[in-house]
Amino acid sequence: MTGMSPNGHAPTPLTRPVRLGVLVSYLRPEEKAILAAARDRGIEVAPIFDRQLVIDLSSPDAPGSGLDFDVVLDRCVAHSRSGYTLRALQRWGIPTLNSAEAVRLCDDKAENSLALELAGIPHPRTLLAFDVASALQACETVGYPAVLKPVTGSWGRLLARANGPEQARAILEQKKELGSFHHAIFYVQEYVEKPDRDIRVYVVADRVLAASYRTAKHWVTNAARGAESIPCPVTPEIEDLALRACAAVGARLAGIDLIETRDGLAVVEVNTGGEFKGLMTTTDVDIAGVIVDEAVSMARVRAA
Amino acid sequence: MNVTCPECGAEWELSGVEQGEIVTCPDCGVDLEVLSTNPVSVGLAPEEGEDWGE
Ligand SMILES: [Zn+2]
Numbered sequence: 001m002t003g004m005s006p007n008g009h010a011p012t013p014l015t016r017p018v019r020l021g022v023l024v025s026y027l028r029p030e031e032k033a034i035l036a037a038a039r040d041r042g043i044e045v046a047p048i049f050d051r052q053l054v055i056d057l058s059s060p061d062a063p064g065s066g067l068d069f070d071v072v073l074d075r076c077v078a079h080s081r082s083g084y085t086l087r088a089l090q091r092w093g094i095p096t097l098n099s100a101e102a103v104r105l106c107d108d109k110a111e112n113s114l115a116l117e118l119a120g121i122p123h124p125r126t127l128l129a130f131d132v133a134s135a136l137q138a139c140e141t142v143g144y145p146a147v148l149k150p151v152t153g154s155w156g157r158l159l160a161r162a163n164g165p166e167q168a169r170a171i172l173e174q175k176k177e178l179g180s181f182h183h184a185i186f187y188v189q190e191y192v193e194k195p196d197r198d199i200r201v202y203v204v205a206d207r208v209l210a211a212s213y214r215t216a217k218h219w220v221t222n223a224a225r226g227a228e229s230i231p232c233p234v235t236p237e238i239e240d241l242a243l244r245a246c247a248a249v250g251a252r253l254a255g256i257d258l259i260e261t262r263d264g265l266a267v268v269e270v271n272t273g274g275e276f277k278g279l280m281t282t283t284d285v286d287i288a289g290v291i292v293d294e295a296v297s298m299a300r301v302r303a304a
Numbered sequence: 305m306n307v308t309c310p311e312c313g314a315e316w317e318l319s320g321v322e323q324g325e326i327v328t329c330p331d332c333g334v335d336l337e338v339l340s341t342n343p344v345s346v347g348l349a350p351e352e353g354e355d356w357g358e
Contacts, residue, residue: 026337027325031339035322049324051350070311079355107355180354255358273358 009122014070018299020045020292021069023085025077029277031182033288034073040290047073050081055088070299073097073291074251075273079107079152084274095298097253097291105249106272110189112249119248121241122266124259125190130158132172135186142190148172149187154271158183161191185290194262199258201242202276202287203251205294208239210240210283219294229278237265245270252298253291305344309336318344 018040024031024047031047038045048067065088066182072089073299077083105111107202114124124147127138139146139162148160148171158175162168173181184288185218197215211234216227232238245267255274258265276287307318314331320336321327325338326349335349 024324025356027322032322032325047322047324077356077358078353079357107357152355152356152357153353155352157352157357182354183353275358 001246009185014299016072017042017044018296019043019069020079020295020299021048021067021072022046023050023052023076023082024046025295028275029280030275030288031075033280034075034291037286037288037292038295040289041296042295048078048085050085053085055082055085057088060092062089062094067092067094069094071095071097071295073295074103077273079103082108093138097298100252101280102250102252102254103272105271106254107152109149109269110185112269113187115248116245116267116270119244121244121248122261122264124192124266124268129186129188130184131177132169132186134190135172136165136168138186139165140144140187142153142188144208145191147191148175150175150182151185151187152182176249185238192259192266193228194259194261197260199238199260199265199280200229200274201234201238201255201256201258202274202279203242203246203256204248204253204287204290205297206243206252207290208234208242209285210234210279211238211242212279212282214278216282227278229282231282241265241267280285307344307346309334309346310348311336318346 020043021033035045072094074082086096086103089096090100105115112129113126125142129135129138145161145163150158160171162171197213199211200214202210213232214227214229214230246254247255249270251272255271257268259268266291306315308329308346309329310313311334314329316330321338323338323341327336336346337349339345339347
């Protein structure tokens with residue numbers, strides 16, 4: 001290991017293998033690849049299943065919660081579970097690949113938009129409203145068609161495009177009926193004319209590893225919705241935007257979604273839990289291996 | 305080792321999997337989770353929560 005540890009002290013080498021915990025909800029091809037890459041490197045790696053966790057908030061250290069790791073990589077799909085777990089790990093001084101704060105800024109679309117706008121990154125115009133009437137006003141402001149998204153969750157679920165006020169009202173009323181308070185936070189975004197594809201860029205530690213076009217006939221281009229991945233050359237513009245977007249939320253590991261607008265590229269969102277199953281088929285870069293190497297470089301240094 | 309889909313009853317050979325891994329039933333396409341590896345058994349994958357995503 002080289003460089004400074006996250007707390008700024010010069011690290012002393014571990015006299016035993018690094019213990020890497022991978023926080024998961026379940027294992028997908030990405031997590032399997034990460035576990036395999038870690039084992040190949042002689043790292044002690046174990047999946048941490050979120051639903052099995054009992055986090056002892058009163059404990060001064062992590063082992064009491066079964067979280068005795070030098071570094072933890074968050075690959076959990078359940079955002080509230082990863083949020084709490086990462087904050088507990090932070091309290092216990094265990095480094096995580098992506099800080100609790102970066103994950104917070106990415107797991108909520110409104111926070112994500114704010115962070116991107118603050119950093120001056122091109123991003124579709126987005127308004128937030130908390131009531132059906134005001135959300136309709138927001139739709140008028142961005143113009144129709146307007147895109148409505150839930151602030152939490154992804155994979156394109158509950159994404160809706162309203163072509164006019166009647167449709168918008170119906171969608172908004174229906175969202176409100178869903179009950180959970182999250183659905184009454186209305187995230188209203190302008191609809192951007194773009195080709196039937198978007199660009200997924202993968203960044204680990206200030207380095208763009210690969211990019212791919214995701215194409216879909218449906219206007220929601222999302223790998224989880226059956227979009228197809230084909231290689232996309234990493235242009236200087238893609239690299240610059242992706243790295244700036246990562247920096248805007250403080251992410252060390254992220255999948256960045258870009259769209260090609262008439263005015264150039266824009267960032268739709270940054271995903272700290274970025275999936276790369278599609279990218280694994282379009283690039284020779286060993287994404288899982290790079291992620292593991294980055295985790296090792298962050299591993300907490302403590303006396304073995 | 306053979307596993308049985310709890311949704312459609314299809315039986316097929318499943319190996320090289322880890323506990324907690326998500327697999328798809330080759331017959332009905334439902335997402336299944338590997339519950340144990342010795343012997344291999346599968347159950348329905350956890351239902352997606354509202355806040356789930358990447
Ligand atoms: Zn089946």
